[in-house]
Amino acid sequence: MPTLPLPEPPPLLPDDPHLSAEPGALWVAEDRLDRPGEECGVVGVYSWPDAGVDVARLSFFSLYALQHRGQESAGIAVSDGRRALLHKGMGLVAQVFHEDHLRPLTGHLAVGHNRYSTTGGSSLNNAQPYLIESMHGPLAVSHNGNLTNTHELRRRLLERGVGLMSTTDTEVITQLLAAPPEGGEPGGADWLQRIRNFMAVAEGAYCVVLMTRDAVWAARDPNGLRPLCLGELRGEPRTDPTRSLGHVVASESCALGTIDARYVREVLPGEILRLDADGVHSFSGAPAAKRALCVFEYVYFSRPDSLLEDQSIHAVRQRLGRQLWAEAPADVDAVIGVPDSAIPAAIGYAQASGVPFTEGLTKNRYIGRTFIEPTDRQRRSRVVLKYNTLRANLEGKRIVLIDDSIVRGNTCGPLVRLLREGGAKEVHVRVSSPPIQHPCFMGVDMATHEELIAHRMRVDEICAHIGADSLAYLSHEGMMQAVAAGTSSDAGGHCGACFSGQYPLDVSAWMSKKAAERKNAFE
Numbered sequence: 001m002p003t004l005p006l007p008e009p010p011p012l013l014p015d016d017p018h019l020s021a022e023p024g025a026l027w028v029a030e031d032r033l034d035r036p037g038e039e040c041g042v043v044g045v046y047s048w049p050d051a052g053v054d055v056a057r058l059s060f061f062s063l064y065a066l067q068h069r070g071q072e073s074a075g076i077a078v079s080d081g082r083r084a085l086l087h088k089g090m091g092l093v094a095q096v097f098h099e100d101h102l103r104p105l106t107g108h109l110a111v112g113h114n115r116y117s118t119t120g121g122s123s124l125n126n127a128q129p130y131l132i133e134s135m136h137g138p139l140a141v142s143h144n145g146n147l148t149n150t151h152e153l154r155r156r157l158l159e160r161g162v163g164l165m166s167t168t169d170t171e172v173i174t175q176l177l178a179a180p181p182e183g184g185e186p187g188g189a190d191w192l193q194r195i196r197n198f199m200a201v202a203e204g205a206y207c208v209v210l211m212t213r214d215a216v217w218a219a220r221d222p223n224g225l226r227p228l229c230l231g232e233l234r235g236e237p238r239t240d241p242t243r244s245l246g247h248v249v250a251s252e253s254c255a256l257g258t259i260d261a262r263y264v265r266e267v268l269p270g271e272i273l274r275l276d277a278d279g280v281h282s283f284s285g286a287p288a289a290k291r292a293l294c295v296f297e298y299v300y301f302s303r304p305d306s307l308l309e310d311q312s313i314h315a316v317r318q319r320l321g322r323q324l325w326a327e328a329p330a331d332v333d334a335v336i337g338v339p340d341s342a343i344p345a346a347i348g349y350a351q352a353s354g355v356p357f358t359e360g361l362t363k364n365r366y367i368g369r370t371f372i373e374p375t376d377r378q379r380r381s382r383v384v385l386k387y388n389t390l391r392a393n394l395e396g397k398r399i400v401l402i403d404d405s406i407v408r409g410n411t412c413g414p415l416v417r418l419l420r421e422g423g424a425k426e427v428h429v430r431v432s433s434p435p436i437q438h439p440c441f442m443g444v445d446m447a448t449h450e451e452l453i454a455h456r457m458r459v460d461e462i463c464a465h466i467g468a469d470s471l472a473y474l475s476h477e478g479m480m481q482a483v484a485a486g487t488s489s490d491a492g493g494h495c496g497a498c499f500s501g502q503y504p505l506d507v508s509a510w511m512s513k514k515a516a517e518r519k520n521a522f523e
Contacts (some may be wrong), residue, residue, distance in 0.1 A: 008504050027201075040114055040143070042143065042249075044142070044217075044218055044249045044250075046109050046275035048108065048246055056105035059111070060102060067093055068303060069112060069114055069457040073128070074097070074127075075094065075113050077129045078107060079109045079211055080107035081107070086131040110211065111209045115141035121246070125165065126170075129141055129211075132174060139177060139178050139211070144226050144228075146169065146442055147169040152221055154172055173198065176198050195219050199272075199286040204505060205225035207221070215274050216247075220271055223289045223290065226304070227252060227294075228267040229250060231264055231499070232272065233247060233259070253306075254306040266309065268288070291493030292355075292439075292504035296327075299479070304317065318348035321345035323438045324518050325352035330398075333392065335400050336359065337357075337401075338402065341434065345404060358390075360424075362388060362390060387418060389423075394419060402430050409457075410464060429472075435473050437455045456462075
């Protein structure tokens, strides 16, 4: 594998109050704008012991490619088969790691994690991977998702005398795996059975990557709610590209391309993989349930260059845009998209309509990471800090603005005003997903019912609220049709609960808990 130099680390700038700044410094908080909170990114690497692969560096660049899935913390644990080492911290991958951190992380096994918190607050105590010493050697755990029965599992562990140090479901998973199964023999180091036992009691969404003394394990929940894929590490492209150096699992295939790994396939719902010196071994972990991959992976979460269910995310988003034109045409002069995630849908809308696609908004990707305080006027709308208009492309034109989603409704209005100030004569808004009316309980921060604008308002009311000339959403049926068009017949099945309220799991207990938390917060 080629040795890649690390990018120059940016200064450690606070993306949230938990990140420290220089004394007296002022900064602009990262504006999440009107987007659902990302999930998490996980990676696991196993290379042959004699291959000479720098697994920590490969994990770093894999996490770098998965940065869009979580920006609160990052961590990498490695092992040489005898000892395990861990480095993690708050912030972006390039803020948490530099050469002095990676140099000591030697070995041929590794697991890594980018975090966006859904269960447990944003703090170093909750950062992943978790690394503990078990009776059978080191155990490191990275997890993407959300267990809906976390509190019941925590109670069971506490009753058995297991102490917990954090508020995350990942620590619960770690302790469930490390402790002997209830009623089982404590002496067995059968990790396969331990993972199966965990999957038998876990409810909710999870992709779990584990590092034990001699293997990297991966497991995906029976519904396949969160994505996970398998790749093969290859030799130096210029010298020996056919030589296998090991295997890797990652949340998205874009992480594989970054480290010159070959995409093999997705990890199946309910499947367990073991990566070790003998290659890849597949086991049944739990009976596959009704497939329910989160459809928002296609709408927004996944990087456009990733593959999901063996189809291009970018191609699916273009199909969403074409379907949006079929359902909600607009008599306009130009099509523009909200950078960056809505651009493919805008291209698809333009292709189907014959209306030219153009750039109307440019995005400043670094705003929110500055120590300079904005003026009061700028602070009133961070949208004007995040975006600028291209007046030459807007002046006197009727514009249709394509967005991928409207969650709270606090960004679309300022964008519409910005386009009008940039010279647009009319601004029509089209959304390449249905109205989001319900929160997610499977690992996505989709806001509460009270915060979701489409839960509180009709479409015409939202249109008036954002100041658009017209507003239309893609239908639920149209979205699902566009997503499924490129999948094989045995793939099928996507979770769209945030649109329909039809959850693939029983989330009543979780909803009651969240309602109680909100009530207590106001008392």
